[in-house]
Amino acid sequence: MKNCEQHISPQVVKRLPRYYRYLEDMLEAGLVRTSSKELSAKSGLTASQIRQDLNCFGGFGQQGYGYNVEQLYNEIGRILALDNKNKTILIGAGNLGRAVALHMDFDRKGFKLIGIFDKNEAVSGQLVGHIPIRHISGLDDFCLENKPTIAVLCVPKDNAKELSANLYNLGVKGFWNFTHYDIANKYSDIAVENVHLSDSLMTLCYKINRLDEVET
Amino acid sequence: MKNCEQHISPQVVKRLPRYYRYLEDMLEAGLVRTSSKELSAKSGLTASQIRQDLNCFGGFGQQGYGYNVEQLYNEIGRILALDNKNKTILIGAGNLGRAVALHMDFDRKGFKLIGIFDKNEAVSGQLVGHIPIRHISGLDDFCLENKPTIAVLCVPKDNAKELSANLYNLGVKGFWNFTHYDIANKYSDIAVENVHLSDSLMTLCYKINRLDEVET
DNA sequence: TAGATTGTTAATCGATTAACAATC
């Protein structure tokens, strides 16, 4: 491991899960060895960039040989800290919240989903996977007792502000934010990943439109 | 409108929906006028960057005054082409697919959802919102008849490759891709927006971990 | 040894920030 692991550019960090995905494919396909050239062909990124990226964390490769698939896979998993068990709660058990709770393999990505909350009394007690939905009124007590550090926000925009402030005060350090509200720039000592689905959809609309223009 | 609308950097494009969101808030709050300074405070971006971004598309502001909220909102909507009605189909009516179909307001973002498909015969005919799920076997005929240009992919990874190839041949020009498979670098004449939820979750794991390290 | 491919430095490119004249 190199000492330059100190500060890594956000751009590099965002590419790590991608590498991880490609390596998982290769691992499943039984490949033992790969190279920046091969990863480049798979990803569309330049070989140069891939080598540069991987080298931020240390020399995982070998001149003349390339990279060992399994070793590189494990190293990236370690860098991403996927063996963590960050205690996680999810707020908002609507369609999206349920889909996220069921669809994501939290355990294999460094998280442990320990509670689901919703403000709708009618759904309290229902199971999502093997986790019961609790009423939002029990949130504070639950947090004081179980000390989750991560919250997944799948609530409507209007709730997001007070809710995130409350969760912050209850010790939540990381937010996976599906709401339209931007938490990030309020607090400096937390980690936020925004998933702005409608931003993404609007971006697609823009792109499609420009595609048409280029053709004509 | 300025002539520099020709080519806009992807970074700028990604920020447009964000501006649009802030402006919508302001509009709802009844604000008439804003400035790059105010938008900066709201977003955490620099005022300079905001002015730079908006200026790619023309001078929407006025020296000494700032921007008219409604005008700027409309302009950005126009730039994003949100009044389009791109005919859209969604493939994969599992939890995620249903959530996306129900949760997203396609109509207000430049799209018109006209069909939902799933390979599971058992769910054929079920309604998601007001749209019935069709069996995947009818996909080709449906496309030939209705000519959708956009596909939302909510299928497992293993289906994604053949499916996207098939859709491409059927004339689909834009993909909103929720699968783990990367379509983008296969074809050059299409638009793709990838929503890699698990990449995002892994990135959060990395960030949380580094947060801990900085504290100690 | 010859061939391959890394690790790493230097060059290029693009995006952000700062500064300020123009002007409402």
Next chain:
DNA sequence: TAGATTGTTAATCGATTAACAATC
């Protein structure tokens, strides 16, 4: 007019690409 804030150019910063010596 004086104050404010844009539009725009120039300076800085960061990220990507190219090149190549090191070495397996």
